[in-house]
Amino acid sequence: MRTFRLSIVLLAVLAAAAAAAADPLPSWHDRPVKAAILGWLAAVTDTTGPDHIPVPERIAVFDNDGTSWCERPGYGPTDFQVDLARSLAARGQIDPEAMPFKAWFADDRDALRAFGWNEAYVRMNAAFAGMPVEAYRDSARAWLARTVHERFGVTHDRLYYPPMLELMRLLEAHAFQVWIVSGGAQDFVRSYSEEVIGIPPERVIGSWTMPVYRRNDDGTVTMVRGDTQTYNGHEHKPANIEARIGRRPVFAAGNSNNDEPMSRYAVTGPRRGLAIWIHHDDGEREYAYGRPGRLGELCAEHPAAHEVSMDRDWVRVFADGIGR
């Protein structure tokens, strides 16, 4: 009887040990960057250690396009907005021959560059001014449901990277708040983020326009889109993070120069931070276009910043069955 009881206890202990030992990042190869992530996480959640980070300060920021999901051949938020602008042109609300819309509709990147990318985005957002925010988000959801990726043959919501979703869930399991900090249109990402990647709208920061309050004749309220875009790229990312969250993040994930300021912000604070640079070096499974750039420099300069090679560090880039 006693022997039996002991073996029950032993089995329970072994089961707990096995659960603890289960790989929390199964889509990551056992290479140095995975060890760096897990080692950092163990250190900052160890309540008795010197690197402990109190729960309220566990803020993690993830870039969206190219870091959390596929951004090639086109940015999802931009493709959606061009599609929405086309529907406004079809209803006579936009002149399709006027710039920048003529260039947007023809996907004429040289003309857009000559016009000025920033101004081209600003004008496109201004075209949506007065549109109810709910209608804009409904349009975004509809675009996502019907638009199939030209190479991978699935809708874009299925092109989030499992390694990054595993990382978001692992951080959340350790009481981190995970935020999306994107240069793309905030309301586009918010339209699906809760359903597709488990991030609620209040934790999505993107390029945004200040909405406008409209009191209707029947006393109800409709919030409509404003006309002035606040850009959320480069040094504007930490600015918007500070304005919205009011705390310095201790983890940042990005893939381009756009993400260097927020990554630098995360690793140079009083807490032990970590930053990862998703390097697109896998033309077979996805696209090879990443250049070291400023995130590469940060990795060379700072021991808490790490390059992630999609080719060598990721077991899978997409969910099984997508791509090769």
Added chain:
Amino acid sequence: MRTFRLSIVLLAVLAAAAAAAADPLPSWHDRPVKAAILGWLAAVTDTTGPDHIPVPERIAVFDNDGTSWCERPGYGPTDFQVDLARSLAARGQIDPEAMPFKAWFADDRDALRAFGWNEAYVRMNAAFAGMPVEAYRDSARAWLARTVHERFGVTHDRLYYPPMLELMRLLEAHAFQVWIVSGGAQDFVRSYSEEVIGIPPERVIGSWTMPVYRRNDDGTVTMVRGDTQTYNGHEHKPANIEARIGRRPVFAAGNSNNDEPMSRYAVTGPRRGLAIWIHHDDGEREYAYGRPGRLGELCAEHPAAHEVSMDRDWVRVFADGIGR
């Protein structure tokens, strides 16, 4: 043996029933508005009822000054900012004879009105541009720790209203997200909100300036205050709510015209909302200065908007031992 076991079970059931029956709002008198709050809460959290609100949509917004804590004789955030401006003047960084500072320092409300309240606030915020956000928040905490209320003789952090804190905690216990939505300076409220009222900085929306990213010579990052204030009052409250949260609130608490648009937004949506107007009609225990105004009109117009009389509805206005 069986009888004993049954009585243990019975005791447990009775204890649970007693706990459930314990008054969740002990600082509120048993009057119609308390019944309206509890009835609404029961309805929207009843998963089988027609008014059920899913957890992610349970957004509650509370005004700060005059709704959650005492705003007389002066607004805390404004008094702090004037104090901070005085310290900059003492260091020669502000000309104390120039407007609007001359009027701010003399508390000359007529001169400030003539100058224009909005411009007076904008200029004061601009004077703090370039100051590290952490230094600003440290100054705010120091002000709060040393400044005693002229009538009640305690620091302002002790002048939050227990009935409203009970309501915040009750809503949180039912999976609501509680946000502070204040016309006051965002970083002032954020400096103490987590410690004093249990609301983390990311759930504080106030009048704010877009911070500026500063990369220091040693490669570290300091976020400093920007120079352009975005006001968070009147119709700007729902605008900032939409920009920051991306969802319509279903509960709103306010005390002035400033809070009418967000209250109207909360009660006229597709979900069953509730709004309360804190009416300052208690000159004995606090101050009597509330006028029906637009929130009074909303209460007359909409069945989901309710007047709260501080005099008749609140058992206590402040924690015991403060005031009379």
